[in-house]
Amino acid sequence: MKKTFVLVVLFVLPLVAYLFFASGVNNFGKLPVLTENIPDISQLDHALSLDGKITILGFMGSNIQQKKGNAFNLNQKIYKRFGDFNDFQMVMVVEDGHQEDAELLKKELGELSNADKWHFAFGDGDEIKTFFAQLKTDVNLDDDLSTPYVFIVDKDRNLRGRKDDEDDGVKYGFNTTSVAELNNKMEDDVKIILAEYRLALKNNDANRSK
Template sequence: MSQGIYKYSNLPILTENVLDIKEISTEKDVSFSNKISIVCFLGSDIKTAKASLFNLNQIVYKRYYPKPFFQAVAILPKATESEYLNVINELSVFTDLSKWHFIYADTTNMQLLFNSLKTPYKLNKNGYSEYAYIIDKELRLRGRKDDEDTVGGELFGYNMRSVSTLKNKLKDDIDIIYYQLKKTAEKEQRRKREKSQ
């Protein structure tokens, strides 16, 4: 399904009031507020993390990082800094990392943030989730309510191990959010014009 079912409508809100990343991180310049954020929890198993990260980077990040408001946020366990440094350096050889944020958090804070997404998924013992999540400018988790591949139809996250899911679902759904932003901005401009006439 290359043309998402929501192509010209709004992408459903699945969770309100997601915890802002700045609440659990000392890197105060990183926030979900007023951003379109793709968020992933990569855990301490570097081999698994790297495959997911590189898929997300190649298929999604490289397409959207020039867009306004876009950012990608990877939540990583504290004490994995040196291992991740190698992975991030490898990534930087072929990617502009200016919109990637790598945030190290302790287990408690990582779990707090993950729980605030209110998904049916769990972090594994390494702090890894195989899903990437869309958090909008108002700190709301976005996804699908009638996904044909999901029991009950609700799609809370996008499997980073599946190239087809990233290509056909995550990209479609990010496009919808940008389409909505464009429409909202146009409506706002019209309103201002009408007011000034």
């Protein structure tokens, strides 16, 4: 009986664990596309683009001072963890006329970490509303053209999210006022999309070497 138990522990359980995790990779290896081919941020700022980048896209509107806490949460929980990855960037949409506030925020973020991949795109009210509407989410902009939610956009300008979130069902964005949501959901989803691209890159390299 002891021998049988030892054999089960040594050989059967590892096999079951492998099959479980292998199944998980197949089922959860890709983050669903919720909106295809959103417009490029170059519509608002010719110096920026979403093409070829994994982007965390946010809308800070006209009151950056009130949104600083959201930015610091995002910086600490997401940017500091993933900011060193190639082709990763943060883009915050701000109403035109608030460039100085954006620069001050970037300077303050730079005191906590390297803020080189924090970018701000500026537009007037109508431009921001039009751009935001094309994301086709279930989130609304506040009167000051802001939202606490940020969105994951892939290198092909597809908005990624969850189709079967336990709380929201379809989940388009992540609430930056909630550290728990950034920790427990957004961090996992950013990991998934980065792993997806790493796997694709590895497969491409393997095909070239054949």
